[in-house]
Amino acid sequence: MIEVENLSYAYGKTAVLSDVSFSAGDGECVAILGNNGVGKSTLVTCVNRIRTPSSGTICIDGEDAFALSRLELAKRVAYVAQKNEMSRVTVFDCVLLGRKPYFGWTAGDEDLERCADMIRRTGLSHLQLRSLDTLSGGELQKAMLARALVQEPRVLLLDEPTSSLDPSSQYGMMELVRQITKERGLTSLIVLHDLNLALRFCDRFLFLREGRAFCCGGPEVVTGETIESVYGIPARVAELDGRRVAVIG
Amino acid sequence: MESLPSADKAGAALYRHYLRRKRLAVAVTAAVVVAACLLSLMAGSSDLSLGDLLLALVGRGTRQTSAVVWNVRAPRLFAAVAVGASLALSGCVMQNVLRNPLASASTLGVSQGASFGAAVAIVCFGGGTQINAGGASAALSITNPALVTTCAFLGGIATTAVILLLSRLRGASPSAMVLAGVALSSMFTGGVTLVQYFADDVMVATVVYWTFGSLGRAGWGEIGLIAALCFLAFLFFLRRCWDYNALEGGSHTAKSLGVPVNFLIPASMAICALLASVSVAFVGCISFIGLIAPHIMRRFVGNDYRFLLPCSALCGAALLLLSDVVCRVLVPPVVLPIGALTSFLGAPLFLYLLMKRRGFS
Numbered sequence: 001m002i003e004v005e006n007l008s009y010a011y012g013k014t015a016v017l018s019d020v021s022f023s024a025g026d027g028e029c030v031a032i033l034g035n036n037g038v039g040k041s042t043l044v045t046c047v048n049r050i051r052t053p054s055s056g057t058i059c060i061d062g063e064d065a066f067a068l069s070r071l072e073l074a075k076r077v078a079y080v081a082q083k084n085e086m087s088r089v090t091v092f093d094c095v096l097l098g099r100k101p102y103f104g105w106t107a108g109d110e111d112l113e114r115c116a117d118m119i120r121r122t123g124l125s126h127l128q129l130r131s132l133d134t135l136s137g138g139e140l141q142k143a144m145l146a147r148a149l150v151q152e153p154r155v156l157l158l159d160e161p162t163s164s165l166d167p168s169s170q171y172g173m174m175e176l177v178r179q180i181t182k183e184r185g186l187t188s189l190i191v192l193h194d195l196n197l198a199l200r201f202c203d204r205f206l207f208l209r210e211g212r213a214f215c216c217g218g219p220e221v222v223t224g225e226t227i228e229s230v231y232g233i234p235a236r237v238a239e240l241d242g243r244r245v246a247v248i249g
Numbered sequence: 250m251e252s253l254p255s256a257d258k259a260g261a262a263l264y265r266h267y268l269r270r271k272r273l274a275v276a277v278t279a280a281v282v283v284a285a286c287l288l289s290l291m292a293g294s295s296d297l298s299l300g301d302l303l304l305a306l307v308g309r310g311t312r313q314t315s316a317v318v319w320n321v322r323a324p325r326l327f328a329a330v331a332v333g334a335s336l337a338l339s340g341c342v343m344q345n346v347l348r349n350p351l352a353s354a355s356t357l358g359v360s361q362g363a364s365f366g367a368a369v370a371i372v373c374f375g376g377g378t379q380i381n382a383g384g385a386s387a388a389l390s391i392t393n394p395a396l397v398t399t400c401a402f403l404g405g406i407a408t409t410a411v412i413l414l415l416s417r418l419r420g421a422s423p424s425a426m427v428l429a430g431v432a433l434s435s436m437f438t439g440g441v442t443l444v445q446y447f448a449d450d451v452m453v454a455t456v457v458y459w460t461f462g463s464l465g466r467a468g469w470g471e472i473g474l475i476a477a478l479c480f481l482a483f484l485f486f487l488r489r490c491w492d493y494n495a496l497e498g499g500s501h502t503a504k505s506l507g508v509p510v511n512f513l514i515p516a517s518m519a520i521c522a523l524l525a526s527v528s529v530a531f532v533g534c535i536s537f538i539g540l541i542a543p544h545i546m547r548r549f550v551g552n553d554y555r556f557l558l559p560c561s562a563l564c565g566a567a568l569l570l571l572s573d574v575v576c577r578v579l580v581p582p583v584v585l586p587i588g589a590l591t592s593f594l595g596a597p598l599f600l601y602l603l604m605k606r607r608g609f610s
Contacts, residue, residue, distance in 0.1 A: 045501065048504075048505050049504075050501050050504045050505060069507075070504070070507045070508075070509060071507035072507075073507070074505065074506050074507030075507075077505070078505065079501070079502070079505035081498075081499060081501050081502055081505075083499075084498060084499070084502070085348075085497065085498055085499050085502075087497035087498065087551075087552045088547060088551040088552045089494065089497065089551050089552050089553050090267070090551070092260075092264045092267070093494070093551075093553055094498075097491070097494055097495055097498070097506060098506070100491050100495060100506050100507065100508075101506060101507045105488075109261065112261035112264055112265070113257045113258060113260075113261045114257075115260075115261070115264075116256070116257035116258070116259075116260030116261045116264070117257045117260075119260060120256055120257060120260065125256070125260060128260060128263065128264065129263065129264070129267050131551065151506075157505075
């Protein structure tokens with residue numbers, strides 16, 4: 001589980017995040033929602049200390065994230081960036097990088113087999129020796145997710161994992177994330193723009209507005225009023241075939 | 250550990266097989282270097298057969314053969330290997346840490362900075378040369394190699410420091426860093442011209458000849474120093490090969506994998522600057538080797554630094570050895586300036602690689 005308290009971050013003198021607090025338990029997917037530039041990506045990069053917050057505390061399974069070395073933190077928190085640079089390495093090489101926090105000079109048999117397992121689970125076995133720069137957007141995202149999961153993290157940070165995917169791949173990706181989150185008892189923090197994807201796959205919702213946590217909670221916090229306050233557009237949330245859906249406009 | 254399905258063992262086995270192919274690529278590149286070494290030993294005005302050479306190499310040759318091999322050809326050979334490997338390693342790592350395929354000691358102005366430092370040392374601080382009787386080229390000798398090397402290193406490291414500061418403080422993009430390198434190259438080239446303007450004819454000739462580059466200039470001591478630095482840098486880089494692989498995914502991804510990015514980038518750049526600056530200080534400006542050797546090997550082993558680092562070093566050594574052979578055999582008995590030749594032949598080769606690149610991006 002993760003507990004974030006009074007987290008603040010500033011670019012120079014410009015405050016980006018102010019006193020953001022939230023918590024999430026094991027096996028929960030948390031959607032981080034809000035307008036562009038509100039600090040969603042900054043928030044997830046503060047959690048694994050890619051950026052250093054100006055104040056606040058982050059506890060992962062009761063441990064202070066700031067007291068851990070970068071390598072120890074990498075064994076607890078994995079991250080998939082919004083934009084991934086496509087290098088000329090194979091899918092297997094890329095996934096094996098996720099085991100880097102665990103091995104010294106070279107990867108052992110166990111590392112290789114764990115990678116092969118995750119590549120199989122993400123449906124990339126047939127591409128494992130293909131170069132990353134020949135993959136489609138969806139395949140690349142899956143490779144990045146596989147790399148993050150072989151880190152065996154307790155907290156998974158995904159920054160817009162579906163941004164460049166077609167609807168079918170978006171659902172496939174989110175289903176996989178949800179399934180593994182439940183199965184391994186992880187906590188996944190997912191930056192999303194699609195409210196309906198969030199409603200479909202996430203358990204908790206953190207809305208950010210002007211660098212502050214506007215509200216955080218279960219599906220009940222996702223209402224037309226919340227969406228209107230956060231995004232500045234009229235919206236309503238309705239039930240359709242037993243599922244909550246957000247209708248914008 | 251939970252038992253893993255046999256499919257995963259098969260997947261892992263497939264990957265191990267793939268790694269064996271990569272190791273084969275390293276072995277083949279090493280074989281090319283050995284062949285280039287033999288070619289380099291055989292090329293020259295004294296006609297020596299392969300048998301004579303091998304006998305001389307193992308200490309069983311005639312006195313004359315041994316003298317030619319050990320006093321004339323072997324120093325050039327070892328200088329080419331050490332300098333070629335140093336420049337290629339430094340280019341390979343710079344391209345990674347700066348996230349820029351155009352990065353190398355010569356394109357980022359490090360070589361020009363080192364040249365400026367050396368020119369200042371030669372002309373202003375008296376580390377220059379004495380002209381003896383005979384042709385100018387035969388008479389050049391750096392009277393104070395330590396001073397020239399130190400100044401060349403300081404020039405190279407100053408360039409690196411400016412580029413690093415730009416990237417860290419102002420968040421300069423890769424293309425901005427290359428432009429900064431172009432600007433610094435131009436500034437240092439202008440600086441060398443200014444230094445020459447105030448020097449006498451002999452000093453000007455010395456500086457000009459110095460910047461041509463010559464593998465025959467370095468003695469065993471200098472070669473030993475370059476080789477030792479190259480070896481130590483190679484060990485450092487190879488120990489960090491997974492960190493460089495992680496950096497290929499961007500600095501955020503690397504940090505998330507536990508890579509100490511804030512230490513690794515400046516440390517790597519400083520080591521690259523040291524390698525390039527020391528090489529330039531002893532043998533003059535040799536362009537393009539650092540740029541093209543890693544790009545050639547990327548075509549064969551990809552961006553996996555476990556293999557790219559040794560392959561680039563070997564490729565740099567082979568390229569410089571072959572360039573030196575061309576320099577010696579093209580217009581005998583004149584030995585063409587190696588720096589001019591690597592630029593002359595390197596640029597078309599680089600263009601070719603650029604055109605062949607997927608997507609031309």
